[in-house]
Amino acid sequence: MSDPADLLGAELAQYRASSVSGGDVVSAVVADVTASGRVNLELGNGDLLLEVACPDSYRGRAAGDWVAVRLSARPVVLWRLGPDPVTTEETTTEQIAVQAALDTQVVRAATYGTGAPAGSGWQEATEVHVRKVDGRLEVYFRVGSVADPSPGTPDVPAPRPVTISPTASGSWRGGRPDEYAASPTQGDWTGRGNRRGAWFYGAAIQNACAGKTVATMKVQFSRKTGAGVNAKRPMHLYLHDHSSPPSGQLDLDDGPEELLSLSVGATGTATLPASWRSQLASGAAKGLAVYANGSRDYAAFTGGKITITFSA
The missing domain is CATH 2.60.120 (Jelly Rolls)
Structure with missing residues (x-):
């Protein structure tokens, strides 16, 4: 028996016989995530399984994760064991949303004409000043009188990574x-x-x-x-x-x-x-x-x- 897959299957069968009862699904710890997105797993007896495939649902793969793995000639991770990752994912999503908001300059409407604008709340600007901060445009309008308080100027964001x-x-x-x-x-x-x-x-x-x-x-x-x-x-x-x-x-x-x-x-x-x-x-x-x-x-x-x- 010289095929690597057959040899691995025999070793895993021996491992199951010695350390697993009632099935071929065991828990293992992720030693590393590989460049291909697969994982190297460390079994309870110290053996290292290389380049083990994972389901698409196993996101955020990291060394130290505990996973359920089906032992066979072609081992495969079935799912990650541990707490619900929703909190971490929510924080990451919020960080991405904040960065996207900083990167986006929003103007609800831009119109023009020869007469004064229709509707209430407009203030006449006698001077317009612009500057660029970290690649983004800031606009300041000088008005004769303040009928409605101006929104505050946001802090200058840190430069992008x-x-x-x-x-x-x-x-x-x-x-x-x-x-x-x-x-x-x-x-x-x-x-x-x-x-x-x-x-x-x-x-x-x-x-x-x-x-x-x-x-x-x-x-x-x-x-x-x-x-x-x-x-x-x-x-x-x-x-x-x-x-x-x-x-x-x-x-x-x-x-x-x-x-x-x-x-x-x-x-x-x-x-x-x-x-x-x-x-x-x-x-x-x-x-x-x-x-x-x-x-x-x-x-x-x-x-x-x-x-x-x-x-x-």
Whole structure:
């Protein structure tokens, strides 16, 4: 029996026989959400199931979720276990609605003519002033007398979030670019020396933050399959000061920080420390890197998109 699906089915059957009574539906915890939108599951005996399909009704998938899974040659998640997510969904919907309202300028009607407007409540404007704030238009009318109190001026909204993609990425070993590892890689699997990987952004991060107050910086990564063990391994993250890939050694600055741990195929988001976002915003640091010693945390990663939110 050499077919991978048959082998997996046999292992799951053995698991059912040893730990499940009365059926083949068990509970499992989501180890990670993968780049494809599927999930990696950890069973009660510690086994890891990779790329398990989920129903469309299972929304907001996240590591740590408990789910009911049907064990078979092709395992499938049936539903999520836990509290009703309506509260979280309501909050998210309200946030989206508020942002949409800020982005939309609404005028009920716009008409014109050669005479005075018909109807009551009109006030004659002797001057019109306009300005643009965060890309949106504000209009001020100067009137001779105030017959009806003016609505208040809303607070200036914070600048919209910005997402920045890396302009380049790669790996280094032995003080020079590693042509055998195109994706950023940490550690050493073969005994030929530790790899260090990096993502580069030019001056895009500094330019996006100029004149603004940064609230958060979050970066998304995915762990490649076929590099290291399948189980979760931490990313050993560093800052670097290269605007573009160096021809010699990749220098590592502040770090390491273990902000994220991923199983193979998984995607996750890490929030950068306040000191790191300050350095990236000012241009003192230019990008992110990974480095590990030996084979234990050997892993390769893709992604590197940084989402920046602002408070002012």
